[in-house]
Amino acid sequence: MPDQTPDQDQQTVDQLAINTIRFLSVDQVEAAQSGHPGAPLGQAPLAYLLWTRFLRHNPENPDWPNRDRFVLSCGHASALLYSLLHLAGYGLPIEELKHFRQFGSKTPGHPEHELTRGVEVTTGPLGQGIANSIGMAIAQCMSAQRFNREGFPVLDYRIWVIMSDGEMMEGISHEACSLAGHLKLSRLKVFYDDNKVSIDGPTSLSFSEDVGKRFEAYGWRVLRVEDGNDLTRLNAAMQAAEAEDSQPTLVIVRTIIGYGSPHRQGTSKSHGEALGAEELVATKNNLGWPLEPTFLVPEEAKAPFDEARKRGQELERKWEELMQRYREAHPDIAAELDQRLSGKLPEGWDQAIPSFDPKDKPIATRAASGKVLNAIVPRLPQLVGGSADLTPSNNTAIEGRTDFEAANSEGLYLRFGVREHGMGASLNGIALSRIWIPYGGTFLVFSDYMRSTVRLAALMKLQSIFVYTHDSIFLGEDGPTHQPIGELASLRVIPGLTVLRPADANETAEAWRVAVEHRHGPIAFALSRQNLPILAETAEKAREGVPRGGYILADPSEGEPEIILIATGSEVWLALEAAKQLTGKGRRVRVVSMPSWELYDAQPDDYKESVLPDKIRKRLAIEAAAPMGWHKYTGLDGDVHGIQRFGASAPYKQIQKELGFLPEDVVRHAEEVLGK
Numbered sequence: 001m002p003d004q005t006p007d008q009d010q011q012t013v014d015q016l017a018i019n020t021i022r023f024l025s026v027d028q029v030e031a032a033q034s035g036h037p038g039a040p041l042g043q044a045p046l047a048y049l050l051w052t053r054f055l056r057h058n059p060e061n062p063d064w065p066n067r068d069r070f071v072l073s074c075g076h077a078s079a080l081l082y083s084l085l086h087l088a089g090y091g092l093p094i095e096e097l098k099h100f101r102q103f104g105s106k107t108p109g110h111p112e113h114e115l116t117r118g119v120e121v122t123t124g125p126l127g128q129g130i131a132n133s134i135g136m137a138i139a140q141c142m143s144a145q146r147f148n149r150e151g152f153p154v155l156d157y158r159i160w161v162i163m164s165d166g167e168m169m170e171g172i173s174h175e176a177c178s179l180a181g182h183l184k185l186s187r188l189k190v191f192y193d194d195n196k197v198s199i200d201g202p203t204s205l206s207f208s209e210d211v212g213k214r215f216e217a218y219g220w221r222v223l224r225v226e227d228g229n230d231l232t233r234l235n236a237a238m239q240a241a242e243a244e245d246s247q248p249t250l251v252i253v254r255t256i257i258g259y260g261s262p263h264r265q266g267t268s269k270s271h272g273e274a275l276g277a278e279e280l281v282a283t284k285n286n287l288g289w290p291l292e293p294t295f296l297v298p299e300e301a302k303a304p305f306d307e308a309r310k311r312g313q314e315l316e317r318k319w320e321e322l323m324q325r326y327r328e329a330h331p332d333i334a335a336e337l338d339q340r341l342s343g344k345l346p347e348g349w350d351q352a353i354p355s356f357d358p359k360d361k362p363i364a365t366r367a368a369s370g371k372v373l374n375a376i377v378p379r380l381p382q383l384v385g386g387s388a389d390l391t392p393s394n395n396t397a398i399e400g401r402t403d404f405e406a407a408n409s410e411g412l413y414l415r416f417g418v419r420e421h422g423m424g425a426s427l428n429g430i431a432l433s434r435i436w437i438p439y440g441g442t443f444l445v446f447s448d449y450m451r452s453t454v455r456l457a458a459l460m461k462l463q464s465i466f467v468y469t470h471d472s473i474f475l476g477e478d479g480p481t482h483q484p485i486g487e488l489a490s491l492r493v494i495p496g497l498t499v500l501r502p503a504d505a506n507e508t509a510e511a512w513r514v515a516v517e518h519r520h521g522p523i524a525f526a527l528s529r530q531n532l533p534i535l536a537e538t539a540e541k542a543r544e545g546v547p548r549g550g551y552i553l554a555d556p557s558e559g560e561p562e563i564i565l566i567a568t569g570s571e572v573w574l575a576l577e578a579a580k581q582l583t584g585k586g587r588r589v590r591v592v593s594m595p596s597w598e599l600y601d602a603q604p605d606d607y608k609e610s611v612l613p614d615k616i617r618k619r620l621a622i623e624a625a626a627p628m629g630w631h632k633y634t635g636l637d638g639d640v641h642g643i644q645r646f647g648a649s650a651p652y653k654q655i656q657k658e659l660g661f662l663p664e665d666v667v668r669h670a671e672e673v674l675g676k
C-alpha cells in the first residue's frame with residue numbers, strides 16, 4: 001500500500017463501510033438480545049482497513065493455502081467477524097446474521113472453526129487465539145523453510161490478530177508472546193484493542209503494567225496508534241507491521257469501547273449486553289445511521305469489499321500460476337506439498353514402526369514412545385514437536401533434528417520452555433496448518449495447566465498429539481505434587497479427545513499408529529515413567545487390539561471366564577500376574593487390556609459383547625488413578641481397583657506395596673468381587 005492521504009470521497013466510503021460493520025454488529029446483538037456490542041463498535045475501523053487493504057485472502061476459497069490468516073482472538077467480539085465475513089463475500093448470508101447466537105446458526109456466540117466458512121480458529125476463552133497464532137506463525141515459518149524455493153515463495157503468508165485487554169491479562173498470552181519474541185516470529189502482526197475496559201469496569205481496577213514495555217522486553221516491535229478511528233495512522237501502522245520481517249509486531253491501538261453509543265461508550269456497560277432499543281436509536285442517530293431498515297448494507301459500502309475480493313481472486317490466480325511453475329521446477333518438493341495439502345499420509349509412512357521382543361528387558365512406555373517416534377519420523381517428516389522443558393523425561397527428541405530457532409528455521413524440534421499452556425495452544429495453531437502434525441510433551445499431572453487448549457483441540461477436531469508421561473503414582477519419589485490421580489478421568493470427559501494409555505512397548509507402537517492416522521481430533525498419551533515388561537500377549541495382539549481400544553489379552557485355558565480383569569497401562573501386567581495367581585487357585589479369569597475408552601466405545605456392539613459379555617458380571621477394573629467412570633464397564637456387580645487419595649513420595653516399588661498395587665492386592669480384590 002502506498003502512503004496516502006485519503007481523499008474526501010474515499011473517506012466517505014470508508015466511514016460508510018465502517019459504520020456498516022458497526023451497525024451490522026450491533027443489530028446482531030440486538031436481535032439476539034445477547035452478545036457484545038462494545039468491542040465491534042470500537043474495533044470496526046481497524047478491522048475494516050485490515051480486511052479491505054491488507055489481508056491477502058480470497059473469500060471465494062477460504063482454504064487457499066497461501067492466504068493470510070486472520071485471528072479474532074477476543075472471540076466475544078464475534079459479531080464483528082460475522083459482519084466482516086458477510087461483507088467480504090464468504091457466503092455468510094444476512095439471514096445468518098439475523099440468527100446470531102441461535103441454535104443451528106452459522107453465527108454462534110463465539111466463532112467456531114469449520115462451522116463458519118472463513119473462521120480460521122475457534123476463539124472465546126481469552127488468550128487462546130493469540131496463543132494459537134504463535135503456533136500458526138511457527139507453522140508458516142517451518143513451511144516456508146521446507147517448501148519455498150528461490151523465486152517460489154509458495155507459502156508466504158502473514159498472521160494478523162486482534163486481541164483485547166482481557167487477553168493481555170491472561171497468563172497464556174504471557175507464555176505465548178514471550179516465546180514468539182524469542183523465536184522472532186516476524187509474520188505475526190497483532191493489534192491490541194486497548195480500550196481500557198473489561199467486564200468489571202476500567203482495567204485500572206486490576207491491570208496497570210506498561211504493555212508496550214512488556215512486549216518490547218519480549219523482543220517484539222511495538223507501534224502505537226493513539227486514536228483507533230484515525231485511518232491514516234492505522235494505515236501507516238499496518239504498512240509498518242506488514243513490512244516488518246525481523247520480529248513480531250504489536251500495534252497498540254487506543255480505541256473506545258462502545259464507540260458512538262452516547263450513554264455507554266467508554267464504559268463496561270457496552271461490553272457484554274445489547275444496547276437496548278433506546279440506546280440503539282441514540283447510537284444510530286449519533287453516527288448518522290438510518291434507524292430502518294436494520295441490517296442495512298448500503299450499496300456504496302460494498303465497493304471496498306468487492307475490490308478486495310477481486311484483488312484476492314487475482315492473488316490466488318497468480319499463486320496457482322506460481323504453483324504450476326513450481327511443480328515443473330521442483331517436482332519432488334511440490335509433490336510433497338501437494339500430498340500434505342491433500343490431507344493424505346505418505347504411502348508406507350508406517351513401515352518403520354518397530355515391534356518389541358518380549359524377551360527384551362522391560363522398558364518404560366515413555367522410552368518406547370521415543371523409539372517409535374524416532375523410527376517413524378524419517379518417513380513422516382510432518383510429525384513435529386517438542387516438550388515444555390521435559391525433553392529427557394518425555395522422550396520427545398528426534399535424533400538428527402535440530403532445534404527450531406530464530407536463527408534456524410530449518411530446525412524441527414520445538415523448545416517450548418516451561419510453558420505448558422502456551423505449548424498446548426501452539427500445537428493447536430500448528431495443527432491448523434494441516435501441513436504439520438504437532439506433538440508436545442509434559443508430565444500428565446500438568447495436563448491440568450493446559451486443559452483449556454486440549455479442550456479446544458477437541459472442539460476444533462485438530463490433530464494435536466499430547467504426549468503425557470509420568471502417568472501415575474508410580475513415578476515415585478517426586479511425590480503427590482507430581483502424581484496424577486484425577487487427570488485421566490478428567491481428560492476422558494472431554495468429548496472428542498482420544499486418551500491412550502498403552503500397557504507396554506508394543507501397545508505404545510500401535511498407539512502411535514492410531515495417533516498419526518487419527519486426522520480429525522486430538523490424542524492424549526499417558527505413558528509410564530517406570531519400566532514395564534514387554535508382554536508376550538501384546539506382541540501378538542496389540543496390532544489389532546489397540547485400534548479397537550480394548551481387547552482380550554488372556555482367557556482361561558478351559559471354560560468360560562467367571563471374572564474379567566480390565567486394566568490399562570502399567571496395570572496390565574499386574575492384571576496378568578493376578579490372573580495367573582487366581583488361575584492357580586482354580587479361578588477362570590479373562591484379562592482385557594483397555595488402552596482407550598474412546599476407541600473401545602466406538603466399536604460395534606457385537607465386538608464389545610465379545611470382549612465384555614453381558615453375562616459375565618463379575619468384573620474388576622484396575623487403574624492406578626481415580627476410579628471415576630470405570631463403573632460403566634464393571635457394572636453393579638463389579639468393582640474398581642483405583643486410588644481415592646493423593647499419592648506419596650517414595651521409591652515406586654514401595655508405593656506399589658503401600659497403596660495396594662501388588663498382584664496379591666488385586667487377587668484379594670478379585671476374590672471379593674467373586675464372593676459378592
Ligand SMILES: Cc1ncc(C[n+]2csc(CCOP(=O)(O)OP(=O)(O)O)c2C)c(N)n1
Nearest residue numbers: 039124125126164165166167197198199271
Ligand atoms: C479465559 C476467559 N475468562 C473469562 C472470560 C469471560 N470474559 C469474556 S470477555 C471478558 C472481559 C474482556 O474484556 P476485554 O478483553 O477488555 O474485552 P472488551 O471489554 O474490550 O470487549 C471476560 C472476563 C473468557 N471469555 N475467557
